[in-house]
Amino acid sequence: DADVTQTPRNRITKTGKRIMLECSQTKGHDRMYWYRQDPGLGLRLIYYSFDVKDINKGEISDGYSVSRQAQAKFSLSLESAIPNQTALYFCATSDSTAHTGELFFGEGSRLTVL
Amino acid sequence: GQNIDQPTEMTATEGAIVQINCTYQTSGFNGLFWYQQHAGEAPTFLSYNVLDGLEEKGRFSSFLSRSKGYSYLLLKELQMKDSASYLCAVMDSNYQLIWGAGTKLIIKP
Numbered sequence: 001d002a003d004v005t006q007t008p009r010n011r012i013t014k015t016g017k018r019i020m021l022e023c024s025q026t027k028g029h030d031r032m033y034w035y036r037q038d039p040g041l042g043l044r045l046i047y048y049s050f051d052v053k054d055i056n057k058g059e060i061s062d063g064y065s066v067s068r069q070a071q072a073k074f075s076l077s078l079e080s081a082i083p084n085q086t087a088l089y090f091c092a093t094s095d096s097t098a099h100t101g102e103l104f105f106g107e108g109s110r111l112t113v114l
Numbered sequence: 115g116q117n118i119d120q121p122t123e124m125t126a127t128e129g130a131i132v133q134i135n136c137t138y139q140t141s142g143f144n145g146l147f148w149y150q151q152h153a154g155e156a157p158t159f160l161s162y163n164v165l166d167g168l169e170e171k172g173r174f175s176s177f178l179s180r181s182k183g184y185s186y187l188l189l190k191e192l193q194m195k196d197s198a199s200y201l202c203a204v205m206d207s208n209y210q211l212i213w214g215a216g217t218k219l220i221i222k223p
Contacts, residue, residue, distance in 0.1 A: 004156075040122075040215055041215055042118065042201070042203075042212070042213030042214050042215045042216065043157075043201070043203075043211075043213040044213070045210065045211070058210075090156060090157075100145065100147075100159075100162040101145070101205065101209070102147070102159045102162065103149075103157075103159065103211070104159075105156035105157050105158070106156060107155070107156050108154075108155075108156055
Protein backbone atom coordinates (compact mmCIF):
# COMPACT_ATOMS: atom_id res chain seq x y z
CA ASP A 1 0.00 0.00 0.00
CA ALA A 2 1.11 3.53 -0.77
CA ASP A 3 2.34 5.67 2.11
CA VAL A 4 0.51 8.71 0.72
CA THR A 5 -2.91 7.91 -0.72
CA GLN A 6 -5.07 10.21 -2.78
CA THR A 7 -8.73 9.76 -3.67
CA PRO A 8 -10.18 9.92 -6.21
CA ARG A 9 -7.45 9.13 -8.72
CA ASN A 10 -9.52 10.45 -11.59
CA ARG A 11 -12.54 12.72 -11.63
CA ILE A 12 -14.54 14.39 -14.36
CA THR A 13 -16.95 17.08 -13.26
CA LYS A 14 -18.84 20.06 -14.58
CA THR A 15 -18.32 23.76 -14.10
CA GLY A 16 -19.80 25.01 -10.85
CA LYS A 17 -19.69 21.69 -9.01
CA ARG A 18 -18.04 21.30 -5.62
CA ILE A 19 -15.16 18.83 -5.58
CA MET A 20 -13.12 17.41 -2.74
CA LEU A 21 -9.81 15.63 -3.16
CA GLU A 22 -8.64 13.66 -0.17
CA CYS A 23 -5.19 12.73 1.00
CA SER A 24 -4.15 10.42 3.79
CA GLN A 25 -0.68 9.33 4.88
CA THR A 26 0.82 6.62 7.03
CA LYS A 27 4.33 8.09 7.17
CA GLY A 28 3.70 9.94 10.44
CA HIS A 29 4.88 13.20 8.89
CA ASP A 30 3.70 16.50 10.32
CA ARG A 31 3.83 18.53 7.10
CA MET A 32 1.40 18.14 4.22
CA TYR A 33 1.05 19.95 0.91
CA TRP A 34 -1.23 20.25 -2.09
CA TYR A 35 0.30 20.96 -5.50
CA ARG A 36 -1.07 21.15 -8.99
CA GLN A 37 0.86 20.20 -12.11
CA ASP A 38 0.08 21.52 -15.58
CA PRO A 39 1.90 20.63 -18.81
CA GLY A 40 4.90 22.88 -19.38
CA LEU A 41 4.76 24.36 -15.90
CA GLY A 42 6.50 23.46 -12.69
CA LEU A 43 4.63 22.12 -9.71
CA ARG A 44 2.74 24.96 -8.05
CA LEU A 45 1.88 25.02 -4.37
CA ILE A 46 -1.77 25.54 -3.50
CA TYR A 47 -1.84 25.15 0.30
CA TYR A 48 0.34 23.65 2.95
CA SER A 49 0.01 22.67 6.59
CA PHE A 50 2.77 22.16 9.13
CA ASP A 51 0.49 20.79 11.82
CA VAL A 52 -3.17 20.03 12.47
CA LYS A 53 -4.06 23.62 13.39
CA ASP A 54 -1.81 25.23 10.82
CA ILE A 55 -3.02 26.19 7.32
CA ASN A 56 -1.05 28.35 4.91
CA LYS A 57 -1.75 29.67 1.45
CA GLY A 58 0.62 28.79 -1.32
CA GLU A 59 1.32 30.41 -4.64
CA ILE A 60 -2.10 29.73 -6.20
CA SER A 61 -4.70 29.37 -3.42
CA ASP A 62 -7.53 31.35 -5.06
CA GLY A 63 -10.51 29.11 -5.80
CA TYR A 64 -9.32 26.41 -3.39
CA SER A 65 -9.71 25.63 0.29
CA VAL A 66 -8.25 22.94 2.52
CA SER A 67 -8.93 21.14 5.75
CA ARG A 68 -6.43 19.34 7.99
CA GLN A 69 -8.73 16.99 9.83
CA ALA A 70 -5.96 15.06 11.56
CA GLN A 71 -2.22 14.72 11.28
CA ALA A 72 -2.71 12.02 8.68
CA LYS A 73 -5.43 13.69 6.58
CA PHE A 74 -5.40 16.78 4.39
CA SER A 75 -8.23 17.48 1.96
CA LEU A 76 -8.46 19.98 -0.88
CA SER A 77 -11.79 21.49 -1.96
CA LEU A 78 -12.84 23.34 -5.05
CA GLU A 79 -16.03 25.12 -4.02
CA SER A 80 -17.12 25.89 -7.56
CA ALA A 81 -14.96 24.18 -10.14
CA ILE A 82 -13.98 25.98 -13.34
CA PRO A 83 -12.31 24.58 -16.48
CA ASN A 84 -8.90 26.15 -15.79
CA GLN A 85 -8.71 24.04 -12.65
CA THR A 86 -8.33 21.02 -14.89
CA ALA A 87 -4.96 19.63 -13.81
CA LEU A 88 -3.09 16.84 -12.07
CA TYR A 89 -3.16 17.39 -8.32
CA PHE A 90 -0.57 15.97 -5.95
CA CYS A 91 -0.58 15.68 -2.21
CA ALA A 92 2.82 15.48 -0.55
CA THR A 93 4.24 15.08 2.95
CA SER A 94 7.52 15.87 4.62
CA ASP A 95 9.12 15.36 8.00
CA SER A 96 10.07 18.59 9.76
CA THR A 97 12.91 16.80 11.54
CA ALA A 98 14.49 15.48 8.36
CA HIS A 99 17.72 17.07 7.16
CA THR A 100 16.72 17.51 3.56
CA GLY A 101 13.00 18.19 3.84
CA GLU A 102 12.42 15.65 1.11
CA LEU A 103 8.83 15.47 -0.15
CA PHE A 104 6.90 12.22 -0.52
CA PHE A 105 4.14 12.42 -3.09
CA GLY A 106 0.84 10.67 -3.51
CA GLU A 107 -0.02 9.05 -6.82
CA GLY A 108 -1.94 12.08 -8.05
CA SER A 109 -5.56 12.97 -8.73
CA ARG A 110 -6.40 13.88 -12.31
CA LEU A 111 -9.27 16.37 -12.35
CA THR A 112 -11.13 17.40 -15.50
CA VAL A 113 -13.62 20.24 -15.32
CA LEU A 114 -15.93 20.49 -18.32
CA GLY B 115 11.00 37.12 -9.57
CA GLN B 116 12.07 33.59 -8.86
CA ASN B 117 12.95 31.37 -11.76
CA ILE B 118 14.19 27.85 -12.44
CA ASP B 119 15.33 27.01 -15.97
CA GLN B 120 15.96 23.57 -17.38
CA PRO B 121 15.74 22.19 -20.92
CA THR B 122 12.32 20.99 -21.98
CA GLU B 123 13.44 17.75 -23.58
CA MET B 124 16.62 15.73 -24.12
CA THR B 125 17.34 12.53 -25.99
CA ALA B 126 20.11 10.05 -25.20
CA THR B 127 21.14 6.52 -26.09
CA GLU B 128 20.93 3.49 -23.85
CA GLY B 129 24.27 2.90 -22.12
CA ALA B 130 25.44 6.48 -22.62
CA ILE B 131 25.82 9.41 -20.21
CA VAL B 132 23.55 12.45 -20.09
CA GLN B 133 23.79 15.72 -18.18
CA ILE B 134 20.65 17.70 -17.37
CA ASN B 135 21.30 21.31 -16.43
CA CYS B 136 19.35 23.57 -14.12
CA THR B 137 19.92 27.27 -13.52
CA TYR B 138 18.12 29.23 -10.87
CA GLN B 139 17.43 32.71 -9.59
CA THR B 140 15.70 32.65 -6.22
CA SER B 141 15.25 34.76 -3.12
CA GLY B 142 17.78 33.01 -0.98
CA PHE B 143 18.93 29.42 -1.12
CA ASN B 144 18.39 26.53 1.27
CA GLY B 145 19.12 23.60 -0.97
CA LEU B 146 18.48 22.19 -4.42
CA PHE B 147 16.55 19.02 -5.15
CA TRP B 148 16.25 16.69 -8.12
CA TYR B 149 13.19 14.51 -8.54
CA GLN B 150 12.35 11.86 -11.13
CA GLN B 151 8.82 11.58 -12.49
CA HIS B 152 7.73 8.78 -14.80
CA ALA B 153 4.78 9.60 -17.04
CA GLY B 154 1.52 9.54 -15.10
CA GLU B 155 3.26 8.87 -11.80
CA ALA B 156 4.31 10.81 -8.73
CA PRO B 157 7.68 12.56 -8.49
CA THR B 158 10.24 10.64 -6.44
CA PHE B 159 13.28 12.12 -4.69
CA LEU B 160 16.68 11.63 -6.30
CA SER B 161 19.13 14.02 -4.68
CA TYR B 162 19.71 17.04 -2.46
CA ASN B 163 22.60 19.52 -2.64
CA VAL B 164 23.14 22.37 -0.23
CA LEU B 165 26.92 22.78 -0.49
CA ASP B 166 28.98 23.24 -3.64
CA GLY B 167 30.28 20.13 -5.25
CA LEU B 168 29.31 16.74 -6.50
CA GLU B 169 27.07 14.25 -4.73
CA GLU B 170 27.20 10.73 -6.13
CA LYS B 171 24.56 8.07 -5.65
CA GLY B 172 25.02 5.02 -7.81
CA ARG B 173 24.50 5.82 -11.48
CA PHE B 174 23.20 9.30 -10.62
CA SER B 175 25.26 12.31 -9.53
CA SER B 176 24.22 15.88 -8.82
CA PHE B 177 26.44 18.94 -8.87
CA LEU B 178 25.90 22.38 -7.38
CA SER B 179 27.57 25.75 -7.81
CA ARG B 180 25.84 28.31 -5.62
CA SER B 181 27.89 31.23 -6.93
CA LYS B 182 26.72 30.46 -10.48
CA GLY B 183 23.17 29.50 -9.58
CA TYR B 184 23.73 26.24 -11.40
CA SER B 185 23.22 22.56 -10.93
CA TYR B 186 23.32 19.49 -13.10
CA LEU B 187 22.11 15.92 -12.80
CA LEU B 188 24.40 13.36 -14.40
CA LEU B 189 23.02 9.98 -15.36
CA LYS B 190 25.48 7.25 -16.32
CA GLU B 191 24.99 3.88 -18.02
CA LEU B 192 21.55 4.92 -19.16
CA GLN B 193 18.80 2.34 -19.05
CA MET B 194 15.43 2.42 -20.78
CA LYS B 195 13.75 2.77 -17.39
CA ASP B 196 15.50 6.14 -17.00
CA SER B 197 13.07 7.58 -19.54
CA ALA B 198 11.21 10.08 -17.37
CA SER B 199 10.96 13.76 -16.54
CA TYR B 200 13.56 15.18 -14.20
CA LEU B 201 12.45 18.06 -11.99
CA CYS B 202 14.80 20.61 -10.46
CA ALA B 203 13.57 22.47 -7.38
CA VAL B 204 15.19 25.09 -5.15
CA MET B 205 14.26 25.85 -1.56
CA ASP B 206 14.22 29.61 -1.09
CA SER B 207 14.86 31.78 1.98
CA ASN B 208 11.32 31.09 3.23
CA TYR B 209 11.91 27.35 2.90
CA GLN B 210 9.45 27.20 0.02
CA LEU B 211 10.23 24.97 -2.95
CA ILE B 212 10.38 26.65 -6.35
CA TRP B 213 10.04 24.11 -9.15
CA GLY B 214 11.32 24.01 -12.69
CA ALA B 215 9.01 22.76 -15.43
CA GLY B 216 11.02 19.58 -15.78
CA THR B 217 13.18 17.98 -18.46
CA LYS B 218 11.70 15.08 -20.37
CA LEU B 219 14.46 12.56 -21.04
CA ILE B 220 13.94 10.14 -23.90
CA ILE B 221 16.20 7.10 -24.03
CA LYS B 222 16.66 5.37 -27.38
CA PRO B 223 17.98 1.81 -27.82
